[in-house]
Amino acid sequence: MADLTLVVSNDQPANARQHSSRLLLKLGLMAEQGRPRDLINAHKWMSLAALKGSGEARMHRLRLAKEMAPADLAEAHRRLREWLDRH
Template sequence: MANSLKSAQFLMESRLSSTGWESAEACFDLGVAYSCGTGGKPVDLIEAHKWFNLAALRGSEEGQAMRAEIAEEMTAREIAEAQRQARAWIASTQLRAA
């Protein structure tokens, strides 16, 4: 069990430290991690929705499907917050790239 937790933590850290949302796969993996509570992280549907949204924006059909699935468990306010965070993430990555 300890090895799987270390592996999950490594995945999280590598995905977060990468260029962020350039890879649909990386975004999708982060969405899964936050929706399931992988790597010792608590389940965070707002954060998961944000990452699935970013994956969907990069063309991931799985990201679209998972975003819709977890949205069914969220309030309108939570979805709006997740969308706000996704827009903020995009803006911050564009500023870093400039």
């Protein structure tokens, strides 16, 4: 799956932050449901949406984590940290 670059700022009004969390959630769902499934990036996008306040993303992320091998989950966390460091 291609890596997408998003511009997300915590300085946005609350409704813009909510929109951002929905977009991140949709990216996670697309990665999860794609062919082939990309659970690592799905988890990363869900984590970002959860950080923006999405309860739905938190639920999806927990479900995904149960399906993932420990090494894949660790890679998802590494990619999340890398994304946060870059943005």
